[in-house]
Amino acid sequence: MVTKSSLPLLLLKDDILPFVSCVFLRRLLLPGVHHNATLYATLVEYSRHLSESELQTLTADGIKKEILSIIEHEVGSEKISLLHCWKSFFNRYFHNWCKSNALYGLLVDSSSGAVGLIRRSSISLFRSLEDIERIMEVVVRKPLETVRRESEKREKEIESFE
Known part of the structure; x- marks a missing residue:
């Protein structure tokens, strides 16, 4: 039940969630952090059926949309927090980065x-x-x-x- 006192909290939550995702995405796409091979391996772990060549043709906005769709799917299907999903995504990404950049x-x-x-x-x-x-x-x-x-x-x- 939404009360008057909880309404500002809901509005604040709706404002914060896109901001949190924006921060994570910007960090992920920084030069030296973003690697196509690592991102591809991470997307495969999430059962994304995207070829490596298709990934390379995506613009920065296309990459953001792919990643956001994964995060939104995880949040929606598992009923877990957005931060938990981002943490999981970054853990997988880092693990794949370590493997491909030994x-x-x-x-x-x-x-x-x-x-x-x-x-x-x-x-x-x-x-x-x-x-x-x-x-x-x-x-x-x-x-x-x-x-x-x-x-x-x-x-x-x-x-x-x-």
Whole structure:
């Protein structure tokens, strides 16, 4: 039964659920996180009948729709929470990512100080910062620290009023 006091909670829930899915989808589609082979393996686990070539032709919106349909189906059929479904999806995705991106070796270039990870389907290189990059790091970090301190100060002020 919906009462006047529960109505704002229902409206809030309807507003939050799409937002939660949007956050998870954006994170999943970030460069370095999104891998077609991993996503394909995860979709297969959910009994999606989509070929690898069909997946590669999908736009970002098409991929989002496929994933959202899985999540909505899980929420609807199992009567479990949206967060639980996303957690399950990400656990499967991460497991498949670990399988398809197994570490094969380590590459060290002593002349440049670069270190690389050789994986089954990719190579990642890490290097030290150039002097100009160190300067930029300081320039960006200082204002962020100031903003963080101001935010913490305001939170304490708000808590003192309550």
